[in-house]
Amino acid sequence: MSWIVLDIEGTTSSTESVHKGLYSYARPRLGPWIDAHRDDPEVAAAVREVGGATSEETVAILHAWMDGDVKATPLKTLQGQIWAAGFAGGELTAHFFADVPPALRGWRERGRRLAVFSSGAVSSQRPWFAHSVAGDLSVLVERYFDTVNAGPKREPASYERIAETLDAPPGELLFLSDVPAELDAAAAAGWRVIGVRRPGEPSEHAPFGAHFVVASFEEIA
Numbered sequence: 001m002s003w004i005v006l007d008i009e010g011t012t013s014s015t016e017s018v019h020k021g022l023y024s025y026a027r028p029r030l031g032p033w034i035d036a037h038r039d040d041p042e043v044a045a046a047v048r049e050v051g052g053a054t055s056e057e058t059v060a061i062l063h064a065w066m067d068g069d070v071k072a073t074p075l076k077t078l079q080g081q082i083w084a085a086g087f088a089g090g091e092l093t094a095h096f097f098a099d100v101p102p103a104l105r106g107w108r109e110r111g112r113r114l115a116v117f118s119s120g121a122v123s124s125q126r127p128w129f130a131h132s133v134a135g136d137l138s139v140l141v142e143r144y145f146d147t148v149n150a151g152p153k154r155e156p157a158s159y160e161r162i163a164e165t166l167d168a169p170p171g172e173l174l175f176l177s178d179v180p181a182e183l184d185a186a187a188a189a190g191w192r193v194i195g196v197r198r199p200g201e202p203s204e205h206a207p208f209g210a211h212f213v214v215a216s217f218e219e220i221a
């Protein structure tokens with residue numbers, strides 16, 4: 001049984017929806033969230049990892065990372081907690097490109113299994129799929145991976161780790177992403193890969209090299 005592993009930003013969902021929707025939601029909440037959850041070991045570890053001599057400095061570093069879309073794990077941990085609360089409270093909805101929900105359903109009907117590998121924390125990936133504009137898509141997804149439970153997205157070892165976890169030979173794993181360096185890493189681990197170049201996304205003019213590229217999930221059987 002083969003798996004399709006999905007990137008989120010730029011692949012299933014628009015970069016604008018992540019940045020304007022999620023990032024704008026998290027930005028003013030990071031400082032208050034850290035203050036209110038200092039006893040949470042995950043928050044305390046993330047704050048230590050960010051650094052900063054004062055709370056203000058820590059928040060300034062986090063904001064600078066968000067401005068540069070730096071996919072730093074401690075930022076993703078804190079964002080993930082904030083977004084999960086936002087989804088649970090009904091304040092956030094997840095954007096998916098129109099071709100994605102029917103493709104996911106069709107792949108499941110044809111026996112493909114679905115997983116996610118995103119820089120966004122698993123704590124926010126699940127609610128992202130559960131609160132989509134097209135209803136609850138989390139029922140279609142069996143496994144979720146991020147930079148904590150798999151590793152950096154541009155390193156082959158992360159894809160080897162996912163293959164081990166899924167107990168699947170790499171040749172039965174297909175990774176879809178808008179970032180060529182992520183496809184390179186997955187391919188180096190023996191995975192099949194397809195680049196996703198969507199109109200209007202940052203990947204529109206990205207150099208995908210020899211990788212097969214689609215503009216829509218409709219092109220993938």
Ligand SMILES: CSCCC(=O)C(=O)COP(=O)(O)O
Nearest residue numbers: 008009118119120124125128
């Ligand atoms: C609900 S996941 C949040 C999206 C996010 O924070 C992110 O960094 C997505 O990056 P990706 O690896 O999916 O391109």
Ligand SMILES: [Mg+2]
Nearest residue numbers: 007009010178
């Ligand atoms: Mg992406």
